[in-house]
Amino acid sequence: MLGATIVIAAGVSQAIDKWVGLPKPRAIYRRIGPEKGPQSFCAGSSLLQFALAWSDVSAALGQGIESWGVGGSTPVEWAVFQQSATNVNCTILGLSVYDLNEHHLCDSGPAIVPITQTLQDLWRSSPDWQFSKRVISRYPLACLRKFFPTAARSDAVLVGVRRKFRKEIKAASNLKEQPGALVLSNKPIMDFGELTDKVSDWSEARTLRRVALQSSEIRGQHRFDGPKSLALERILEKAKGQGRVILVVLPVSPLYKARLMNPEVVAAFENAFTKLRGAVPEALVVRLDQVPSLDSNDYYTDLVHLNSAGRKIATAAFLQQLKRGFALK
Amino acid sequence: MIFTSFEFVCFFALVLIVRSCLPSFSSEKWFLLVASYLFYMSWSIPCGFLILATSLIDYAVGLGLERIADQTKRKLLLVISIVANLGVLAFFKYTNFLLDNTWGALHLLGWDLPHRHYDIILPAGISFFTFQSMTYTIETYRRKIKVCHSPRDFLLFTAFFPQLLAGPINRAADLLPQFAKRVRATVLDLETGLAQFALGAVKKLVISDQIASHVDLIFSSPGNYDSLTLFQGALGYAVQIYCDFSGYSDMAIGCARMMGFRFMENFQMPYSSETITEFWRRWHISLSSWFRDYLYIPLGGSRQGPARTYYNLMVTMLLCGLWHGASWNFVFWGCLHGVSLSVHRIWKSWNPLASWLENPFFRSIWSLFSRLLTLSIVLIGWIFFRAPSWSIATQYLSRLSAGTFEGTRLASPYILAALVTVFIAHLLFSKDRNWSHEIPRYSVPIRVAAYSSLVVLLTALGATDSAPFIYFQF
Numbered sequence: 001m002l003g004a005t006i007v008i009a010a011g012v013s014q015a016i017d018k019w020v021g022l023p024k025p026r027a028i029y030r031r032i033g034p035e036k037g038p039q040s041f042c043a044g045s046s047l048l049q050f051a052l053a054w055s056d057v058s059a060a061l062g063q064g065i066e067s068w069g070v071g072g073s074t075p076v077e078w079a080v081f082q083q084s085a086t087n088v089n090c091t092i093l094g095l096s097v098y099d100l101n102e103h104h105l106c107d108s109g110p111a112i113v114p115i116t117q118t119l120q121d122l123w124r125s126s127p128d129w130q131f132s133k134r135v136i137s138r139y140p141l142a143c144l145r146k147f148f149p150t151a152a153r154s155d156a157v158l159v160g161v162r163r164k165f166r167k168e169i170k171a172a173s174n175l176k177e178q179p180g181a182l183v184l185s186n187k188p189i190m191d192f193g194e195l196t197d198k199v200s201d202w203s204e205a206r207t208l209r210r211v212a213l214q215s216s217e218i219r220g221q222h223r224f225d226g227p228k229s230l231a232l233e234r235i236l237e238k239a240k241g242q243g244r245v246i247l248v249v250l251p252v253s254p255l256y257k258a259r260l261m262n263p264e265v266v267a268a269f270e271n272a273f274t275k276l277r278g279a280v281p282e283a284l285v286v287r288l289d290q291v292p293s294l295d296s297n298d299y300y301t302d303l304v305h306l307n308s309a310g311r312k313i314a315t316a317a318f319l320q321q322l323k324r325g326f327a328l329k
Numbered sequence: 330m331i332f333t334s335f336e337f338v339c340f341f342a343l344v345l346i347v348r349s350c351l352p353s354f355s356s357e358k359w360f361l362l363v364a365s366y367l368f369y370m371s372w373s374i375p376c377g378f379l380i381l382a383t384s385l386i387d388y389a390v391g392l393g394l395e396r397i398a399d400q401t402k403r404k405l406l407l408v409i410s411i412v413a414n415l416g417v418l419a420f421f422k423y424t425n426f427l428l429d430n431t432w433g434a435l436h437l438l439g440w441d442l443p444h445r446h447y448d449i450i451l452p453a454g455i456s457f458f459t460f461q462s463m464t465y466t467i468e469t470y471r472r473k474i475k476v477c478h479s480p481r482d483f484l485l486f487t488a489f490f491p492q493l494l495a496g497p498i499n500r501a502a503d504l505l506p507q508f509a510k511r512v513r514a515t516v517l518d519l520e521t522g523l524a525q526f527a528l529g530a531v532k533k534l535v536i537s538d539q540i541a542s543h544v545d546l547i548f549s550s551p552g553n554y555d556s557l558t559l560f561q562g563a564l565g566y567a568v569q570i571y572c573d574f575s576g577y578s579d580m581a582i583g584c585a586r587m588m589g590f591r592f593m594e595n596f597q598m599p600y601s602s603e604t605i606t607e608f609w610r611r612w613h614i615s616l617s618s619w620f621r622d623y624l625y626i627p628l629g630g631s632r633q634g635p636a637r638t639y640y641n642l643m644v645t646m647l648l649c650g651l652w653h654g655a656s657w658n659f660v661f662w663g664c665l666h667g668v669s670l671s672v673h674r675i676w677k678s679w680n681p682l683a684s685w686l687e688n689p690f691f692r693s694i695w696s697l698f699s700r701l702l703t704l705s706i707v708l709i710g711w712i713f714f715r716a717p718s719w720s721i722a723t724q725y726l727s728r729l730s731a732g733t734f735e736g737t738r739l740a741s742p743y744i745l746a747a748l749v750t751v752f753i754a755h756l757l758f759s760k761d762r763n764w765s766h767e768i769p770r771y772s773v774p775i776r777v778a779a780y781s782s783l784v785v786l787l788t789a790l791g792a793t794d795s796a797p798f799i800y801f802q803f
Contacts, residue, residue: 001520004777009784016789137335150789154539157789204553204737212546216794 010147017149020160023071025108025142027081031066032190033058038089038243042067042190043078043235047250048094050305051288053315054190060319061090067190070108074099075231076121077112082235089243093235095276096250096289097261097269098304102127102226103218105135107153110142121227135227195307199253200297211259214303222265224272236279244326245283248318249273251291253300260303284325291317330371332526332580333533340368341584348588354511358481361489368490369453376452379417384487386413387462388480394469395476403470410466414459421451426655454494456652460619462487465501467623474502482508491584495577497595497615507590514589517769520776522586525765527783529579530791536747537572538792540565543741548715551725555736559729563708565744566715568751571600574613579765594763601755603699605669605706616652620645631674638674643667658713658722665710 031039032054040058042048042065049069058065068081082091098104109118118139122132144151202210239245277285288294291313299310306314330336344364351357370377390410397403425446432444465486468474477483486505492498514522547554547562554562578595585592595614602608609617625645631638643664650663685691709726716722728736768779 001773001777001780005780005784008777008781009788012781012785013788016785133336140335148788152791152793154535154790154792205739208546208553208737208739209543212542216542 006147013148013150016157020157020164022149022153022156022160023108025070025111025145027068027070027073027077027112028188029066029068029084030188030190031064033061033064035064037063038087039063039085040065040090040092041082041085041088041239041242042092042094043075043082043239044092044094044248044250045069045073045099046071047096047099047252047304047306048092048248049190050192050195050301051094051248051250051311051314052318053311056315056319057092057322060322063090065092065190070106070112072104072106072108073112074104074106074109075228075235076118077106077109079231079234080112080117082238090246091235091239091242091244092246092248093232093239094248094250095232095273096252096304097222097265098252098256099250100224100228100232100269100272101218101222102131102228103221103223105138107138110139115139118227121230124230125226127226131226195301195305195311197301197307198298199255199300199302207255210303211255214256215260218260220260222261222268224268229272229276232276233279236276236283240280240282245280246286246322246325247277247280247283248286249289251289251294251306251314252304253297253302254295255297255300256303284322286318286321286325288314288317330368332577332584333530336371340364345587357511358485358508362481362485365485365488365490365493369488369493372453372494373450376455379452379455380458380488381484383414383417383459383462384484385480386410387466387487388477388483390466391469391476391483392478394466407466407470411463414463418455418459421449421455423651423655424449457496457498458487458493460616460652461492461496461498461501463623464498464619465505468501474505477501477505489585489590491581491590492592495574495581496613497578497581497592498619499592499615503593504590512589514587518586518589520769521766522583522588524583524768524780524783525579525586525763526583527780527787528765529576529581529583531783531786532572532576532579534791535786536750537569537576538794539790540569540741540744540747541792543739543744544569544715547739548717548721548725551716551721551728553737554728555734555738556729556732557734558737558739559725561739561741561744563712563725563729564748565741566711567600567704567708568744568747570711570715571596571751572747583765598755600704600707600752601700602703603696605666605673605703608703608707609666609670616649620649624648635675635678639671642670642674646670653714657719658716661719661722662710662713665706665713669706 040061040063042054044067046069049067054065066085068084070077073081078093106112115136118135122135141152145153150157199207236245277283293299293313294306294310294317299306299313301307301310330340344361348357348360351360366377366381369380387410390406393406394403397406428445428447432442435442465474465477465483469476477486482505485508486501489504544562544565547558548566551559551562575596582592582594593615597611597614599608599611602611625641628641628644629637630641644667646667647660647663649666650659650661653659653662682695686695712725712729713722716725768776771779
């Protein structure tokens, strides 16, 4: 009877997965620009991917750019992706308060990062037991998900069900329904289309809900001294040997800063960044988080992602720094 | 290590397997005792010594009560046990509350003394294990149970892991005899226990944890919301605390049942109660019956006239409120229930509508009205119970009662779905049914369908990150 129960429940779980189309825990390779010759490796989450017009960046660099993406990826996953980028002479690394926060974990991490690496990083950074438990418990969960793909993904299931129903009644826009992050398209091109939503248009109720959701995801905390910082050190170490390094510090919305950050978090992030910066003194640093015109909720499609208008400003600022920085070198 | 965690599932599976392999009953009890202390010490190692110390005091008191015949000395021993248990509880739970209020009172009188506040960590489950241990000494004093001579059995009684952190508060008369004779779980025990555990997990992970963030949001700043949102928040909390605590109780009872032990039921569809008296017979049964048997009745119960009865009710409920936490919100919550119970008692003895209630139509209308009235009182109580401070609770209640449409409107489909589920369950199904006990009586296909549904609910809609159970803080 127990066997029959598990088989039936697993079957239903698989069917729900298929019906709502839950995101798969596998990396999607994307690229843009010339395929021949050395490439630039783009190491960053959707924050970096959405922040820049990659065709313009590729043209400015005069070479192709390649990246691997998975929903909510973090430096720990980027370090693994970096192993796949073989013909690279430039690394563009996107950092932000959101990406570097150790409390923000990638749901697909166990499918990408070997458990030995995770254990090694945890051992070296020696965080508290609660955090370690949270990181390690994703691995048995990943095994469970082979049979029950919906396990511990209730947010995605509920959003998927709502999207399905809305689709049925032909309601518009499914981007608004995402619980915490945007869904990247499966196209192998680094072009993420137009995003016109603005955080400044959000109702107070929506704002409260999204901030609460974000806060619960990161346990209302920020810390920058765990496995992610070790992964970043690995990325930078390899990148240094491959060629040029561009460190892009990405902005988050003023709403995120106001509701989820405080001066201690800012100081901790700056400390962590200074430490990283010290590892690659020759790197070009682009502080998009210090571009004054991006300090408005009009330029964000959610708490952390820039929209198309924000992307335009960010790309201009990035290209300007790129030209200036590399011309100086 | 909470019941909904992966660690607990591994821990419990290991306990079941190892226990079934042990050759003797004695080794089995030693093993359960060690497992229980390991379980408790996974929260805090020093607190393990605290429960050990209080248990040993009560064990010694029990032996003393058996040997000593002199009533005065026996009373003294009982006082020692009560002072030890309540003293520990008072120190950990009420020290800062007493200091703060004493300082506040002196400050009002013009005496400015330095304000002290100590960082005292509340040991998990302290309110539960002290109360459970006291049932032993009180019943031994009353000569209603046999004295436990085995320190191992007694330590296991106070620290048995399924009930250690948040009950049910088992009576010594019920649980100790179960450690006297070896029990083996039957297939029916395993199935019933597993079903009850799964049902509890669904209540906790699928309902309570899913609506918790929405309820927290509303209670964090009630001044921002309109009345409809606040009403939704109050109803949401009623559902959250019920599913959280009854879910925990179901899981505890289910764990024990899978090992062949029987715990008392703790909840029986409380929100379908027609009166506040009935509510307390269905809500946290092990605690309400503890207060009835060890406080209300010893105070005189209802045997010494109406005035004394109301006084006894008020004292009992006030202390019940304080048992939940050291704050004026809990005192008010207790008072509200005490007053409601007294008013219900007056109404019962007077009841001018008695003749009308013989009419079935009027009876059904009255039943609906009574349920709504009871629910309203309970909801008002929950606002004070949940609000982080007195000022937030009063602000919540005043905005809610003002019927204002100014402020943010937050419509949470999760809360609405949870409300509908819980209230339909309360209204449609018989109050005294226990589904997990009933399912094993059906044919195999129906059982497989029922259990599969529970697993599907857990795997598709269970919260990603489970929050600690609400009653762990008490």
